[in-house]
Amino acid sequence: MSRYIATRAIRGANAIVAEAEALLQKALAEKGPDAPVAFTNTAYYLPVIYGMMAYPVTKIGDLVPVIEKAKSLLHPPPDENWWVPYLGETLDCGMATLLAEEAIEGIRFAYGEQPERYPGFRMTGSASFTSPEFETEEGGGGYLNGPIDDIQLRSWGIQLVDGRMPGFAALLGAARTNQAAVALVRELQRRNILVFLMGNVNGRSIIDQLHEEGVEMGYDTYIVPFGRDTIATIYPLGFATRSALTFGGLKPGQWREILLYNKYRVFAFAIALGEVDDLKYATAAGAICYGFPVIADTVIPQILPTGVTRYEHVISMPWEEIDAPTDEEKAARLVQKAIEVRGVKVKITEVPIPVPYGSAFEGEVVRKADMRVEFGGRASRAFEYLRMVPMEQVEDGKIEVIGPGFEDVPVGGAMDLGIVVEVAGRKMQEDFEPVLERQIHYFINGASGIQHIGQRDIAWIRISKTAAEKGFNLRHFGDILYARFHADFGAIVDKVQVKIITDPALHAEWLAKAREAYDRRNRRLADLVDEAVDTFYSCVLCQSFAPTHCCVISPQRLGLCGAYNWLDCKASYEINPTGPNQPIAKGQCLDSVKGYFTGVNEYVRVASQGKVDTVAMYSIMENPMTACGCFECIVMVIPEANGVMVVSREDPSMTPAGMTFSTLAGMAGGGLQTPGVMGVGKYYLTSPKFLSADGGFRRVVWMSSFLKQTMAEELKAVCEREGDPDLLDKIADETICTDVEGLLAYLEEKGHPALTMPPLF
């Protein structure tokens, strides 16, 4: 342990707790003890305080015991001449720092000073839909992010558990140059590591640097700017705490387990850019409590022994001394070192295209003004089709562009496009075609400056001007697909060739062939019912985060994350026989209505480590399936209405249950079996097996309008199947009512069938 670091961290902790106490006294005097304190869109109050102390802070007066607790954790700085062990003291002070910092941010919220104002700044993509109250400037924006929404936390959950997102990096301070800042962030993005930004050096933050360089920041690009001071570091640590509570099944107050959970399962690290002051040392000590190491780009003492973190605690890697000629290469070395120190497992696929590539670019939006050309959408038709062909008909690596390129299309114009992927492999099966074809969306979206939406013959692709200027052309779609299919599906795909078709005659010919195949697949999927198979599949992908949860996936019930259906699991098992998707022999059917199977029960008992011993596949009332935290929707019984409501992850509004999605998620997730509450994938709503033991889709009395709009066609078909074509109109949503009284009045007015169905209880 470095005495220098201990001294400065303990000094910083003393100072920030004193500052928090002074600020609290001021707030108590000016605002009063009952003034509300809350972070936006979270059910976890002030999450670090809530996680560590099991103490929900809702008003300023609640912060008094928090500051007292922080003070009790403080120690005196080490004596100049009297050396004693001080690791424990430093870590205590680190935790005191975090409690004080969160209290300060809470008070700043009460004063309307958080999220931090940043004129001219606009978060990219979908960042603001959950916090529309902060959209004040024209076009939205004007604020940095502040705390991460629960909704976003959960939607990143699946990526964190399946390894697409290996961890997160907190960049604190300012890089030497803007170029170095961009290079660092790009290196992290390339590895799909979530990037959190805060702090400053001489008033200049890495947020300013990236903003000046035009780097898009927001949830969609995996770059989240929290604030321009070190105190904002509490937001990523709140994110880490909530991860343990949300996915780890841990309870508030289990502070030791929450810290250990982060040490072993949340792969985070901090990079301190520029000089390190007392508060940065103190905050770093807090981060080390979570097992997160710190890598500095300046000369500071190091803490090399392992222990509280899995490997080294503090590493110094002065920027000037990194042996590389350019900022890009220095950034690569620094990031590489950070990854080594944290033990992050990163899988990179090198894709030979002229723009950066990685999952971090998946959510990127190419706006019309930034667009060079689009394929699909309103003005043209784009389709994608993957088919299996005999081995001898595939020339591995062959990429053909058949027809003209987009050079002659005016800027902002559109053209027809067909992407035909032909694969061959000894283990390839026709059943895998749709699974592999669906990957085209993710693969193409990974390129920076390329946007891909939709699938099959409603694909819609945009290429940005920037990407086109860098030399991206049609052939590169082929390069991406070739590289990724080999890298990700090498176990079943031996050879890949790609045709990019723009020639009108050929386009029409292949589109017809593709549509024939889509039809064939639809019929095959429609025929696939639970009774027709003797094997279901498990999905324990999320057990790295939610250790007692196990999804049971049947042909008529897809995974609750929406990402895996029965065919996907079958393919996944073929690709990786020891992986997270294992076959479950159904065994004897004990109850065909509720969906009890001996094989399922036995499997779940083992997979949930004995926590769950019986699962009803088709009931919400009796032994419903557990959930991790990645569900697309929550289904919850509304007893007064004799039905259920369905809340979508995208819906931040209040529900008739008196709770928002994020509050409900705490009840539905964490591997718990809660009768009356269930997390589901949204396409499960369309399955004939949806709550079939409890009355099926006719039980739905309230549904987020987002679902009604985005799944209008599918739900209409369900209503017709249920014998009530107008059922969808009888289902309320948040625009109609958000309380039970309003709901009952609406249901009676419309004559909803749930009111006359047999009682749920």
Added chain:
Amino acid sequence: MEKVVLDVPLMWADHHVMKVREVLTKLDGVTDVYASSAWKQVLVAYDPAKVKRETLEQALAQAGYPVGQGETPILVPPTEKRRDPRWGDLGFRMSQTYRADLEMSGDFRKW
């Protein structure tokens, strides 16, 4: 143009740096400011014809950052006996590996 380095002991974190810079850069005649919370010093380049050093110091003092005065607040000062007063309050220290630590330390990122 003159340059001066001022000691600002109360500027111990980067949110103070932002305030100090805001105060100084607003003054007519100040051309450059480098504020370091690590060293608790601020380097100011200014035009003495437009602004005096005393004005810089006054502005800082008014903002709560008096030059050469104050100390980082220490809520728990060392005692004469050189014993950490918190040791008695916080109870025992865990000196062996905690059970949950062992349970969680497997290879959880298998996939």
